[in-house]
Amino acid sequence: MNMGDYPKDLQHFFVAGISYKKSDAAVRSRFAISHDQYIRIIEEAKKSGVAELFVLSTCNRTEIYGVARDIEQLVSLICEATGEPAELFRPIAYLHRGKEAMQHLFEVAAGLDSQILGDYEIVGQIKLAVKFSKERNGIGPFIERLFNQVLQTSKLIKNNTALSSGTVSVSFSAIQYLKEQVPDVASKKVLLIGTGKIGANTCRNLIDYLGCRQITLINRTHEKAVELANELGISALSSDHLNSAITSSDIIIVAANASDYLITAAHLGNSSRQWIVDLSIPNNVHPEVGNLQGKKLLNVDELSRIKDETLQKRLEEVPKALALIEEQSAEFLEWCRMRKQLSVLGVVKLKLEEIHTRGQQSSYGYTTCTTFTSADETAVRIQKVLNTMAAKMRTRNERGCHYLEAINDFIAFAAN
Template sequence: MGDYPKDLQHFFVVGLSYKKSDSAVRSRFAISQEQYDWILEQANARGIAELFVLSTCNRTEIYAIAPELDALITLICEATGQSEEEFKQFAYLYRAENAVQHLFQVAAGLDSQILGDYEIVGQIKIAIKYAKEKAAIGPFIERLFNQVLATSKLIKNQTALSSGSVSVSFAAIQYLKDRVPDVANKSVLLIGTGKIGRNTCKNLIDYLGCTNITLMNRTHEKAEKLAKELDLAALPASFLAQTVADTDIIIVASNAAEAIIRPEHLKPGTEQWIIDLSIPNNVAPEVSEVDGKELLNVDQLSRMKDETLLKRQAEVPKALVLIAEQSGEFYDWCKMRKQLAVLGQVKLKLEEIHVNTLSADTQHPQWFYTTTFANTEEAATRIQKVLNTMAAKMRVKNQRGCHYLEAINDFMAFGAN
């Protein structure tokens, strides 16, 4: 695991997000399930004690207890086959308290493209659960995650930061409502029936009143299942080309490695609205150059502001106060954890002094230890009192070397009386 303290000072975050990189860059550094497995397999051999990866359409991040930052940058770039130089152009690198604060803010939705987007919490849960199943999560990240999760719930319940239905998928619904005339009567093709696709489909029905919706998925059975549940139509993926050409609104929420909709699939001159909710982008950007086509991707959708977002911005200070309180509790735990390690070492030393005192006449000069206790129970009681005093002093001011010497002096002085 590497010879370094597994503590706050060795907790790092390396990553990139929508703030400094566009969807094309994020696509190149997105971590697939296979790449996540590879990273977890490599971590132990590289001295990384604890680790999880968060890879979404808006960010790719590694959170870890590690010997150094560079080890994590190398992992991301080797896993994705991209250069470290390019990654560093767009990356943010955090350590210790800054890394902790970043995770708190990400989980609260303060760092999301759509402010207050609560879906990120579920993604963090999944990432940590998977890493835990692979034995990559230890006491530090476990405790931090629990504190972050509790804080996220407090913010959701005590503020209006996540009020209203605002996400990238809902921003797409808002766009269609504003831009497409008689939208309820338009034909819709929804490609991809995962979580984002399912949510978007329900919003099409609930908010726009759309009923002429056709579902398509790489695994046709999944599309059929959702279609049956919502009383919609479903077609196999082999019908993609002809269906795209004849549909008014095309929403892509698939997870293909490359573009599945290209200019040749579309008829120039007919009015169509194409929304790409996928990372990597599953609609070729050249589609926007075809006559009569409007194309939006996740970056463009995230910039759409409405009254709900403005209200959420007013809730940010409240959320930051809660984060300060809860992260303070985590830092107290970090200090206590460090103190327990020190106190454990001091206890062993005091017990050693007591044992050596009992045999001083045969093993040591008489002047080496001068403590005398009636019995081992009395010595144990005194040791505990000394440790309690030392712990109290460390809470006030952490001078471990000084407190260590004081503890030994207190123990020996009491035994000498």
């Protein structure tokens, strides 16, 4: 049996993942998937017969969604890519199949499964994850259709509920924290390391919500930092100036997603008061920084525990969001059902054409009876049988009976 020889349907759709619910930032860091690891996962998936997949790796979760023979294939892909043992992964993981896996993706995209309820940034992260896999031929018709339905649902929830009102992300929680905890925050010198999507959004929030203007940007690709700095009217430095920029800043925000610590205690030797916010997974600020005199360090786990004043309002919107998910997931399930029917109807069509071609079908116990006068008439008869079969399949789940009925109907048409 070929490794990829299994139905590419809902019952072979799985998700294996870990999240903030059962693992802390340090453990999640060990399973965070880099660009190169993602490429290897896609390559290995194709070799092992996984039909479709994408990997979602954020500060709060690492998940692999896939159409596969079994879920252990997905677990192996994650563990082999990160070099971590499956024995560490399984006790903290959730493993879903079929409708449960589908529901999980809908809820993740809606922000219902986020550390901060209603986090809408996750939708953009899912888009990027799917796009990355699609560009490398890792996405097929099943996930393509599911992704489009999920995307549509997240938009409906965003536009028709208040689930994403107020503070909806870890990065914005950092802004809220600085506003409440840092005296005269607008006058402080801010160093922002990393100008990707999260870093850029944080930078704009620093300006729009806190009124900060003394902001310096540093990014691994200096040109990106300069581009954003020019757009916002702030400063940018090359990474060569990192140490001096750290020393001279009041607030340091790290959103770099580097593979190692960018800031350690050695960078912050003096006792001047500084606030350091680490938005990166893996952590890019060494935990020892939090023990230094005058330093206040927050990472994504601590930020996510900050209670938002609009939390209760968003909680009240959850039933509305779930109702929209139920409505939209029903559309996807109908597509799955019709797709399965089309597969069956295709097989039946081929069999009916074979019966017509062979004439006498002794293996079915029938005598010669194919008296159709033209190929066009034969095609019409076959389509009529298929339409009848499809109508019956919509009302009754008796595929085998419908299959036999279709053959009998075809023979009956030929005999008349």
